Amino acid sequence: MTAPASRRSTGARAWLDAIRRDRKASVGALILVLFALLAVVGPLLVGDPTALVAVPLEPPSSAHWLGTTGQGQDVLAQTVVGTRVSLLIGFAVGIVVVLVGSLVGVTAGYFGGRVDGMLSLLFNVFLVIPGLPLAIVLAAYLPSGPLTVAAVLVFTGWAWNARVVRGQTLSLRRRDFVLASVVSGESSLRIITREILPNMTSLLVAQVIGSSVYAIGALVGLEFLGLGDVSSVTWGTNLYWASNDSALLTGAWWTYVPTGVCVALVGFGLVMLNSGFDEITNPRLQMERAWRAHLAAAGQPASRSTPVVVRDG
Amino acid sequence: MRFILQRLGFYLLAAWAALTLNFFLPRLMPGDPATALFARFRGQLRPEAMQALREAFGLTPEPLLGQYITYLGHVLRGDFGVSVAYFPSPVSTIIGTGLLWTMFLAGTAVAVSFVLGTLLGVAAAWWRGGWMDTLLPPALALLGAFPYFWLAMVALYVFGFQLAWFPLGHAYADDLTPGMNLPFLASVLRHAALPVGTVVVATLGGWMLSMRNTMVSVLGSDYVNLARAKGLPPSRVVLRYAARNALLPSVTGFGMALGFVLGGSLLTEIVFSYPGQGYLLLQAVQSQDYPLMQGIFLVITLAVLGANWLVDIAYLWLDPRTREGS
Numbered sequence: 001m002t003a004p005a006s007r008r009s010t011g012a013r014a015w016l017d018a019i020r021r022d023r024k025a026s027v028g029a030l031i032l033v034l035f036a037l038l039a040v041v042g043p044l045l046v047g048d049p050t051a052l053v054a055v056p057l058e059p060p061s062s063a064h065w066l067g068t069t070g071q072g073q074d075v076l077a078q079t080v081v082g083t084r085v086s087l088l089i090g091f092a093v094g095i096v097v098v099l100v101g102s103l104v105g106v107t108a109g110y111f112g113g114r115v116d117g118m119l120s121l122l123f124n125v126f127l128v129i130p131g132l133p134l135a136i137v138l139a140a141y142l143p144s145g146p147l148t149v150a151a152v153l154v155f156t157g158w159a160w161n162a163r164v165v166r167g168q169t170l171s172l173r174r175r176d177f178v179l180a181s182v183v184s185g186e187s188s189l190r191i192i193t194r195e196i197l198p199n200m201t202s203l204l205v206a207q208v209i210g211s212s213v214y215a216i217g218a219l220v221g222l223e224f225l226g227l228g229d230v231s232s233v234t235w236g237t238n239l240y241w242a243s244n245d246s247a248l249l250t251g252a253w254w255t256y257v258p259t260g261v262c263v264a265l266v267g268f269g270l271v272m273l274n275s276g277f278d279e280i281t282n283p284r285l286q287m288e289r290a291w292r293a294h295l296a297a298a299g300q301p302a303s304r305s306t307p308v309v310v311r312d313g
Numbered sequence: 314m315r316f317i318l319q320r321l322g323f324y325l326l327a328a329w330a331a332l333t334l335n336f337f338l339p340r341l342m343p344g345d346p347a348t349a350l351f352a353r354f355r356g357q358l359r360p361e362a363m364q365a366l367r368e369a370f371g372l373t374p375e376p377l378l379g380q381y382i383t384y385l386g387h388v389l390r391g392d393f394g395v396s397v398a399y400f401p402s403p404v405s406t407i408i409g410t411g412l413l414w415t416m417f418l419a420g421t422a423v424a425v426s427f428v429l430g431t432l433l434g435v436a437a438a439w440w441r442g443g444w445m446d447t448l449l450p451p452a453l454a455l456l457g458a459f460p461y462f463w464l465a466m467v468a469l470y471v472f473g474f475q476l477a478w479f480p481l482g483h484a485y486a487d488d489l490t491p492g493m494n495l496p497f498l499a500s501v502l503r504h505a506a507l508p509v510g511t512v513v514v515a516t517l518g519g520w521m522l523s524m525r526n527t528m529v530s531v532l533g534s535d536y537v538n539l540a541r542a543k544g545l546p547p548s549r550v551v552l553r554y555a556a557r558n559a560l561l562p563s564v565t566g567f568g569m570a571l572g573f574v575l576g577g578s579l580l581t582e583i584v585f586s587y588p589g590q591g592y593l594l595l596q597a598v599q600s601q602d603y604p605l606m607q608g609i610f611l612v613i614t615l616a617v618l619g620a621n622w623l624v625d626i627a628y629l630w631l632d633p634r635t636r637e638g639s
Contacts (some may be wrong), residue, residue: 121326124323124327125326125327125330127569128324128327128568128569128572128617128618128621129327129330129331129334129572129614129617130572130573130575130576130613130614130617131572131573131576132573132575132576132577132579132580133575133576133579133594133609133610133613133614134334134610134614136594136598136606136610137338137606137607137610138338138341140598140601140603140606141338141339141341141603142341213458217460220460221460221462221576221577221580224460224462224580225580225583225595225598226598226599227598239460239462239463239466243466243584248466248469248470248474248584249474251470251474251475253467253470256463256466257467259463260459260460260463260466260467263458263459263460263463264455264458264459264460264463265458266458267457267458267459268454268455268458271454271457271458272454
């Protein structure tokens with residue numbers, strides 16, 4: 001076994017251990033694993049989500065656990081099948097957003113000077129232009145489909161990431177080990193890929209999680225407006241049809257409550273996982289953990305003057 | 314002063330970027346934009362509407378640069394073209410009626426959420442470990458994970474439909490004429506309660522958590538300890554000494570949150586049939602009214618940029634260091 005491979009496996013194990021130690025992170029991870037299972041296996045267990053199986057707008061019963069839609073489709077089947085597509089697009093967009101944002105952010109932070117000036121201006125402009133209206137107009141112009149929606153979400157979502165990565169690159173750029181590589185004549189590409197990016201892995205993982213939260217929320221919003229492919233079954237289109245079949249005015253809560261709860265649970269799981277990561281990887285919070293341990297050893301409770309942000313548990 | 318002008322320059326640049334983006338949007342459509350647009354509307358539009366559409370987009374036989382200059386000239390005069398769905402009303406007239414409602418709704422929601430969330434954050438940091446500190450943040454995080462418009466649907470169902478505490482939609486009762494009289498204002502408040510409430514509930518957690526975390530580290534700093542040791546009343550220590558400084562990061566985030574919340578409140582408007590930009594935007598999308606869509610995008614962007622500039626000015630007032638630097 002080669003050394004790098006074994007190091008990588010211990011790295012992954014260290015992450016898993018860290019997740020297990022932190023209660024928030026474990027709750028988040030558990031929720032996400034359940035939804036991943038649902039997305040992979042679920043569609044095999046339920047019937048065809050588009051089949052007209054019963055009377056429209058039937059409340060939950062033993063035959064249809066979550067009732068039927070305004071067209072007589074099974075809500076449970078629609079919710080489960082929608083999970084697969086929505087999570088797939090959501091996470092794919094989250095990853096691409098971070099790729100694009102990191103590329104811009106690292107370039108700006110590493111090369112500095114005029115390059116930094118131009119790129120920083122670009123992402124700062126993108127940050128102040130409201131994303132959702134722009135996404136709506138863009139999606140309305142382009143041919144509708146999942147790829148369009150994904151591209152639109154990347155276009156309106158990369159800027160925050162670029163800003164965060166640029167800041168981190170700026171601080172790493174001044175560290176001794178990076179300066180040493182520069183002096184020893186290594187190429188910029190090698191320094192960026194071998195010295196800088198590996199040192200912000202935890203930041204990038206956190207960014208992927210955060211960007212996925214954004215992507216899933218925005219995706220559901222755009223599809224709710226009918227800007228996705230309304231004939232496909234996703235969480236957003238489920239809500240679109242619920243609203244179009246006037247579920248609200250007929251009191252058919254079961255047509256939109258399950259989907260909304262799913263969206264929220266995934267979002268909540270991702271946020272919990274991220275705040276758990278933050279407590280593991282953020283040096284400021286690590287310092288506070290040390291404070292807490294010190295106080296516990298001295299048998300003193302934290303007072304108002306102790307700068308402890310995180311509590312146990 | 315220099316800081317304010319610098320920021321103004323940046324926002325003008327951002328506005329120009331949005332204008333340019335807006336100009337190129339119709340030209341993003343596959344193929345020739347004019348043909349593509351007209352193919353979509355074939356048989357639905359009168360020739361004069363087609364001509365208006367052509368002029369609105371600057372789709373004239375001129376070269377691109379000429380089209381761009383014509384377009385900029387139109388926009389600077391406040392001329393966003395003619396709406397397709399409401400032909401022949403100009404886009405600017407249609408937007409004008411909805412803009413006030415959107416600004417009222419989103420502005421109230423952001424302000425209430427910011428003030429309430431910040432106060433909760435201060436309280437959670439002061440009574441650290443109390444129920445506000447342990448139970449409230451995860452509960453609010455869960456609420457914040459729901460899509461705004463979905464919370465709006467549930468609120469509409471429970472409080473509007475089942476309990477009938479609040480009206481089901483629109484900005485004021487249909488039998489009232491708008492004016493500065495008590496019944497009208499009361500009706501506006503009643504109609505705004507649910508939309509504003511759902512946005513506030515969804516965004517409260519973020520403000521609370523960021524304020525709490527900064528507040529905790531500020532409360533641990535020496536100058537706050539000195540203030541407490543001097544025997545100043547707790548309210549003065551908390552609000553005048555600690556909270557004012559802990560507020561700075563939240564104010565920086567305020568500008569950015571504004572655009573985000575506005576986007577969410579557009580979707581909320583749709584659920585409540587609130588006569589603002591969001592409702593108009595949905596109608597524009599459904600009837601493929603491209604001039605109206607683009608006009609709404611531009612106006613919303615300009616409003617957000619202006620609000621961001623005001624936030625910068627507020628920051629200047631809060632943080633004397635920026636004043637001394639200039």
